[in-house]
Structures are given as C-alpha cells and as structure tokens.
Amino acid sequence: MIAIIKYNAGNISSVQNALIRLGYDSIITDNSNEIINAEKVILPGVGEASSAMKHLKGRGLDEAILNVQQPLLGICLGLQLMCDFTEEGSTNCLSIFNTQVKKFPPKDKVPHIGWNSFSSKKGGLLEGINLEDDVYYVHSYYAEISDETVATCNYIQPFSAVMQKNNFYATQFHPEKSADIGEQILKNFLEL
C-alpha cells in the first residue's frame, strides 16, 4: 500500500489517479502509523509553504516523515518542504535536503508554468529518461542546487529538478501530470 500524505485542501487526488492508472493501491492519509507502515510514501505538492508546514506539525506528520525508512517521494511543494528553509512565508522546513528555497527573480514570467526539459541528470528516478524529455512544472519558488540535487532544470536560472538523499526522493515537477514521461518516473519510484 502506498500512503499519500494528506495535508491541505488542494488537489491530491491527481496523485492517486496516476497510481491507479499504474495499477497501484493507495490511501490518502494524515495518520502517522499508516504513513510509517506504508510500502512507499508520497508527499504531494499543492498550496502554500507556511500553512502546509503548520498543518504537518499540527498533526505530528513532520516527525512521521523524518522517521520514514522506506522510499518517500516529495512532489513540487513537497520537495520544497523537504529543504531547510523557504522564502515562502519565511518557513523553516523539514531539513532533509540541506538547501534553501527562494522565489524566482522577476526576470521572466513567474510562475514557471509549463513543460521543460532537464539540463543535467544522474540515474536514480530518471532512469530511462532523456535530458530532452519534458515534464510539467508550475511553481514560483525553487530549491537551490546542492549536493543532493540529482537533476537540474533551467528557467531564469538553474535549479533543482530532482533531489535525493538516502530513501528521500523529490521532484519539483509534477510526474502525475507529465504524460508518459511522468508515468515512467513514477514507475521508477514505485519499483524501487
């Protein structure tokens, strides 16, 4: 069973729908035990950082996430919440990845919305994916590149597209909305 962490009002059913298309059972839950005991965990990405962190902490889900031993995938805001700090609402986050999340400077249109390719990548989640393959982004904040960055994308400046540390994985883009390429990336995670 895959646990999808429920933490606010946004559209998290899209992650579940993607898992159904791939033939995986999942539950949407904010129960720490269910999260810790799931085969895989997904921290989906919608909403605003400070209220999302507050929500996670209020239910003890921050502790639960840090205690997860099995593969966990953060998506979009999920990736940002796994970093040290985000400028969005000046929020201290989970500190899984040692990097900062900043707002894009207004040198081009913000949010970064649409399909973008990779400027660099290592294996892992992106096994079988090419640099020129496009995935769907929608975000105004980005994680600075760090040692845990395993793929980068370039919009206004290079930023972390995929991050990984031990069993913790994260994508800034939405694999669940990235057509066949996104399904391949989700499959790579689910088959870890």
Place this chain on the structure above:
Amino acid sequence: MLKKRIIPCLDIKDGRTVKGINFVDIRDAGDPIELAKKYVKQGADELVFLDITATIENRSTLIELVKKIATEINIPFTVGGGINSVADVAKLIKAGADKVSINSSAVKTPQLIADISKEFGSQCVVVAIDTKYESGEWKVFVHGGRTPTQLKTLEWAKEIERLGAGEILLTSMNNDGTKKGFALDITNQVSKAVNIPIIASGGAGTKADFKVVFKKTSDTGALSASIFHYGEISIPVLKEYLKTEKIETR
C-alpha cells in the same frame, strides 16, 4: 527550455462536447472524455473545459465529468464556466481539476481571485479576460462577451496579477472566430504590463498564426477550439511545423 503550450479548449454543455460558432447552431460533438484522450495522445500540452451552460442543474453533471477526466488523462486541465465562489472551486479541485478559470465573477467580485489563490494557491487560478477594441480603447466584456464593462483591459490585468492570479487567458473578441490570427497588439500590451504568464486565445486560423503569436509576443501558450475540433489543423502537424520554425514545443 520552457516550451510553448498548445491548448485545445472543449466547450461542454450538459456533460457533452458541443461545437458551435458564436454560441449559435450548437451541435453535439460527442463524448468529451474521448475527445480529451485523443488530444492528449496527439500531444496537447494542457486542456481547458468550458461549461457553456453552467446552470445550477447541470453542476453535478459537470462535477461527475471532471472526476472522469481526472482519472483518464495525465496532463493538466483547467475547468471554467459558472464559478462564483470558493465553494464552487473546492468542488472542482476535489473532483480533480488542476486549475479553474474565472471571468465574469472575478469582474463582479475581484476579491474572489485573492480568496481562491489563498485557499488553493495562485497556480490554480486562471483569470479569463474577454476584451474588445472599441472607440480607441481595449475594454473588458463579461457574460460570454455580451456585456460591456467600464474596465480597461490593461488596468484589469494588473489588478488580476496583484490579487494573486497565476495566469491570464486573454481572448480578443475582435479576432475570435475570424481565423485571421491572434490579437498581437493587446496580447503584447498585457504581456508587458504583468509578469504572470499569458495564454492567447481567439483568432487562430492557420499554423502560421501560432508561429506569429509565439514569435511576436512573450505568450507562453495559445488556445483554440474550433480549428482542432474540426480537424483543420491537427496538433502533431502544428507542433512539427512550429519546430521547423524554431519554436520550441514538447
């Protein structure tokens, strides 16, 4: 590199896709799910579903349809038509819509933009502007273009950005249905006035119209309904053409 988006729009009435010109001679064009899946397969970058009746009776039909779309397609989609409150948005988002598009209700109650943005994030708020050039000015129209307002398009666009919208869908009524190309003048003006992405709509008739709007404006997306529905231009052919014209698409 960020790609330019090709976005087919499907008009929905009572849960079915309809085709019609200027809301006249509306004919059933089949199952929206089948058409949506076809567009996804062809490489559409996003989809927009516009409920053109949007009466209270058919809201539940629309919600059921959105649920089905969300299970069937794996690219982002926007739902518009008849959205008047945060509660309306909550139902659509819960059913699986990625974004909502609001128009007349935003003009009537601009605070709605801020309220939706705060609750669901600015990325899910698309504000549609129907604009028309009249007596030397671009003005905003509502109710499917039937009702003029006092709002000037550029000022309204800035206000929409200030209130927290994530994107603007800009339709020029002067161009809509003409097949003579997108309205470059107002599209450029709006694009320069705000820093959020603009999707151009209205007037596409040829492949070259897409090239021109992408080359001559900073638009990140272009929307059309009829040319895709009637098969005048297919998405793969359009994208191939744009590639040869050095416009990056997916």
